[in-house]
Amino acid sequence: MNGTDPQTLAVYDAKAAEYSQIHHGDATAGRLDGFVATLPPGGAVLDLGCGPGWAAAAMRDAGMAVTAMDASREMAQVARARHGLDVRVASFSELDDVAAFDGVWAHFSLLHAPRDALPAHLAAIHRALRPDGQLYLVMKLGKGEGRDRLGRLYTYVSMDELRALLTGAGFRIEAEEVAPTMGFDGTPDDSGFIRARRD
Numbered sequence: 001m002n003g004t005d006p007q008t009l010a011v012y013d014a015k016a017a018e019y020s021q022i023h024h025g026d027a028t029a030g031r032l033d034g035f036v037a038t039l040p041p042g043g044a045v046l047d048l049g050c051g052p053g054w055a056a057a058a059m060r061d062a063g064m065a066v067t068a069m070d071a072s073r074e075m076a077q078v079a080r081a082r083h084g085l086d087v088r089v090a091s092f093s094e095l096d097d098v099a100a101f102d103g104v105w106a107h108f109s110l111l112h113a114p115r116d117a118l119p120a121h122l123a124a125i126h127r128a129l130r131p132d133g134q135l136y137l138v139m140k141l142g143k144g145e146g147r148d149r150l151g152r153l154y155t156y157v158s159m160d161e162l163r164a165l166l167t168g169a170g171f172r173i174e175a176e177e178v179a180p181t182m183g184f185d186g187t188p189d190d191s192g193f194i195r196a197r198r199d
Contacts, residue, residue: 004071004091005153008112012051015150016074019184020052020082027179028107029058031193035105035136036062038195043102046128048095049109050087053079059105060085067101092121097128104128104135108191111139115155122169129198135171137162141178141190149185159192171196 012019032055039045044065047056052075056068060083069088070076076087092113104125113121125135142156157165159178166173177193 004093005112005114007147008152009071011150011152012072013074015184016052016072016078019075020054020078022184024054031136032058032105032107033062035103035134035195036064038134039064039103044100045103045105046097046101048092048104048106048125049112050079050085051075051109053083053085053087055105055107056085056087057083064103069095092124093117095121095124095128099128099130101128102130102133104133106135106137108138108140110137111154111156112152113155114153115145115157118155118165119169122165122171126170126198131198133198134174135166135194135196135198137166137194137196139192140181140183141192148183148187152185157192162192162194166194166196170199172199 036059042063045059047068050056050068050070053068056066060066068085069090071091073089076089079085079087139157139162145155147153173194173196175195178190181191182188
């Protein structure tokens with residue numbers, strides 16, 4: 001896929017079934033519920049980098065009109081098999097919707113994009129959102145880029161950098177949180193959780 005790191009995509013294709021067994025816990029469910037509560041009832045929402053589809057399915061079950069999108073064909077198949085989701089197989093750079101969504105959920109997905117691509121991806125999300133639409137973005141905190149134990153590429157950011165990227169793309173930050181998280185490869189990190197509104 002355009003702009004997608006081949007090694008990262010290969011890891012997700014190979015481990016899609018295993019990845020789908022992750023239990024995300026009460027804190028993650030609470031964040032997702034809080035995000036949905038900011039959206040209009042029955043609104044349109046994009047799960048960007050949906051993986052095996054757990055969040056897309058939860059938002060659908062909450063009455064939202066959900067579009068699920070992921071670059072991994074194997075993840076898309078798992079999401080279809082487990083949750084009955086019709087996943088759009090596409091990379092971040094292929095997001096070309098205009099004023100189509102009330103919300104975009106980007107939960108540990110954009111962190112796989114190269115740093116220099118983040119402004120363009122956030123601009124595309126801004127275009128895809130309707131006025132006052134909400135973005136929920138989660139990134140791992142740190143410096144530089146690197147690969148984890150599984151070979152996945154990560155771009156690490158500081159909260160200041162994340163705020164600057166979002167405001168530069170035309171978003172107004174409404175809520176933020178820093179919390180410890182555990183990666184699929186067993187590596188602990190701090191992660192930044194930000195909810196921002198499209199101006």
